[in-house]
Amino acid sequence: MNKVYVVGVGPGGAEFMTVQARAALEQADVLCGYTTYIELVRGLYPDKETCATPMRQELERCRQALETARSGKAVALVCSGDAGIYGMAGPLLELAPEFPEVEVEIVPGVTAALSGAALLGAPLGHDFCVVSLSDLLTPWEVIEKRLECAALGDFSLCIYNPASNKRADYLQRACDILLRYKSPETACGWVRNIGREGQERKILTLARLREERADMFTTVFVGSSTTRETGGRVVTPRGYRL
């Protein structure tokens, strides 16, 4: 079968996968993906052929998956979280027209905005934005503009890739932009290692979020003006009259 499934497997353990994702992995002859994500699923299918590629080789990974499928195999390209949200579905679909004999199916999964929000409460209970602070592929000016627009629109905000070794102060820079428009008392939170060993969460104000150190396994949530802490959770009300 000349087919690539691009599969979102959720945040970590097998319990976060959908039945559809499990079925796609089951049907695949070969499991492809970033090394860390292949480790997550290899245990479920110890006998399957795997093909792991290191970070930053996203296009090579997609091309390899399509070439393997063209040779007559069913390939699952494994993504953490969702297949599409900052995932491999985009670049794979951009390359796919070069491989007209290969069928592509996108299998969605629980992205960190959802799994992280569930750990904190319901910070994304009303309109929200998702912004990545990674400037590897996006000019910082574009990121800054989006943070401003998220604040001006009074959206709840979920921040992916808030920091890395080379970008240690990016979360602080983002908070400084948001603090031009939002109260320092805005309810915020972060989660780290969602659904994996070492899972942590913290609820705090925007002023205190600015002082936190995030890493690449952290997802950050910044509330709208209506977001509140209640009973140890962060909630953005939809507007029901209690």
Added chain:
Amino acid sequence: MNKVYVVGVGPGGAEFMTVQARAALEQADVLCGYTTYIELVRGLYPDKETCATPMRQELERCRQALETARSGKAVALVCSGDAGIYGMAGPLLELAPEFPEVEVEIVPGVTAALSGAALLGAPLGHDFCVVSLSDLLTPWEVIEKRLECAALGDFSLCIYNPASNKRADYLQRACDILLRYKSPETACGWVRNIGREGQERKILTLARLREERADMFTTVFVGSSTTRETGGRVVTPRGYRL
């Protein structure tokens, strides 16, 4: 067990549920929720007690779930899509402090932004916003401001509740706002009845989206300036150099 699980069951059929969601439904003594969603899961657990409430009785539904849990039962409050995104996690957590003996666990699920995007390709492959056009609980001016900010930030946009019988022209009004800032050629799409009988999808420009008739089972996607149609799919590139 005095516990409420707020469970996101994904868009429709059982194959979109996570293993964690299935386990929560399994452990529940009582399944609560909006009538339509209870129908979706009742078939899986024909012997469980159910408690269905009609639309618009969200707070009553949450209070009933908490009261049932306080009486010593494990309750699953079933939400379509995710538990938190316009779901019951928010109002339930707002009421929960009145029920200190009840434990609450939020179980995330695949929301329509993800399941709908997968059917279209990867329209949310970069930073994005999610906005509901329902003005039942949100003033229209706030919705309009958020649409403007989403356009000014050049986000991809996913629109929930684009129309209902009483709000037949809301999608058109939203498109008119977006067209002040965005090209009429912007790549867009919609999906209807995701994961259910009668599933449909359509890819079209923003100018043509303005002429479409949506209903409450439709989810709409509006691209950023970089979103493209390729090979019959909508893709918002992350920025990899092909």
